[in-house]
Amino acid sequence: MLGSLKLFLYLAVIYVCKATEEDVLELSDSDFSSAIAQHDTALVMFYAPWCGHCKRIKPEYAVAAGVLKDDDPPVALAKVDCTEGGKGTCEKYSVSGYPTLKIFRKGELSQEYNGPRESNGIVKFMRAQVGPSSRELLTLASYEAMLAKDEVVVIGFFEKETDLKGEFLKTADKMREEITFGHSSTEEVLKKAGYKNNVVLYRPKRTHNKFEDSSIVYNGEGSLKAFIKDNYHGLVGLRQKENINDFSNPLVVAYYDVDYVKNPKGTNYWRNRMLKVAKEMSEVTFAISDKDDFVHELNDYGIDFAKGDKPVVAGKDIDGNKFVMSKEFSIENVVAFAKDLLDGKLEPFIKSEPLPEKNDGPVKVAVGKNFKELVTDSGRDALVEFYAPWCGHCQKLTPVWEELGEKLKDEEVDIIKMDATTNDWPKSLYEVSGFPTIYWKPKDTNKKPVRYNGGRAVEDFIKYVSENASSDLKGFDKKGNALKDEL
DSSP, rough: HHHHHHHHHHHHHHHHHHHHTSEEEEEOOHHHHHTTTTEEEEEEEEOTTHHHEEEEEHHHHHHHHHHHTSSSOOOEEEETTTTTTTTHHHTTTTTSSSSEEEEEEEEEHHHOSOOOHHHHHEEEEEEESSSSSEOOOOHHHHHHHHHHHOOOEEEESSSOOOOOHHHHHHHHHHHHHTEEEEEEEOOOHHHHHHHHHEEEOOOGGGGGOOSSSEEEESSSSHHHHHHHHHHHHHHHEEOOGGGGGGGSEEEEEEEOOOOOOTTHHHHHHHHHHHHHHHHHHHTEEEEETTTTTTHHHHHHHHOOOOOSSSOEEEEEEETEEEOOSSSOOOOHHHHHHHHHHHTSSSSOOOOOOOSSSSSOOSSEETTTTHIIIIIIIISEEEEEEOOOOTTTTHHHHHHHHHHHHTTTTSSSEEEEEEETTTTOOTTSSSSSSSOOOOEOOOOSSSSOOOOOOOSSHHHHHHHHHHHSSSSSSBBBBTTTBBBBOOO
């Protein structure tokens, strides 16, 4: 019986994947121009089959395609394989990396796509590309339909032409990819809403609560754009993969089963408790996140699995240091946790491999627990490689790094490597977006680390170190040439 169930689920997954994959147009050099010209608005992904980032976005892209094809007007999603039949098209549109996404209108290239890479974000971004940036609400029914949307909406009410209306329309043009806008000058709409010359932000009904207003009127202070951004998420926002940059530190997040579709009552039960805390603590950003969507982030906090029905709470201080609330969820415990986080009374969580038993080789090994001692506060220059064990370029660099360490072992410079997949480091100072990433850390603590972008041969590294070292090297001149021993 269990085996039959597994087979059924497996076949169901295959069917769903196949169905959504069929919603994405597969185009090549022979049919690209004619096919794209048939669509008023289209999003095209230029990809390579071997590209890891392309493989990750592929299922999200397919789901978005299935949603957008049924819109009125529809938005087409297409893909072009730049390694096979689409080489010419990719060259024509200057595709130099994968995946590259571009928006086309009536067959002509319109703009680069710089939006989210998750299905919900793609759908929202592309819907904003269709039609005017603000929908004119000509009837009471259209106004009520706008309010019924399951998202934040911003509506302008204008009895006559004003400067506020001009600012509203300009703001809608700038933020059309983030926010749904509507406006009206219809008498019955103005009467029903109770506004004549105002802009109002409405929160979706599912998030209404007793701790904050469900709608907020723009009072003219500051820019309209700033007003929208400041009030969009409310006291406790729903933090998702596509909007994580909206939530600034210090930040406290409750992770649990967040599902406004299947369990809105249960979702709001815990959110309301976070709202009670947030109402009293304006110095901290509060949010809720679905624990299944943020498994990787929870792993970074040392939480392998968020057990039980109660939320797991974690957060970051203004410097990005990570903290986990060890006590069980309660309003009192969250208040205490947030206050201690602000006051610097908590011990930060540092993801780290075990300390190396010996670390006196030509290449020193940094882990989360010794990074501060070995790199930040060492009082020495250092060249630091952030690598991933599975990275082919990193593996190719390994013998070079070892040789470099051997050649500089008697110098006042440390050659260091760190597995960036299993350890924490000060990410605000060392931004790592690919592997290997190499930084030069000067001895002078007043100087910030500098990303190394030079060649990958031993000679290239030696020349760079010779030129940037705080003190002259004993074995090399400023140009990286080996000094001859005096007889």
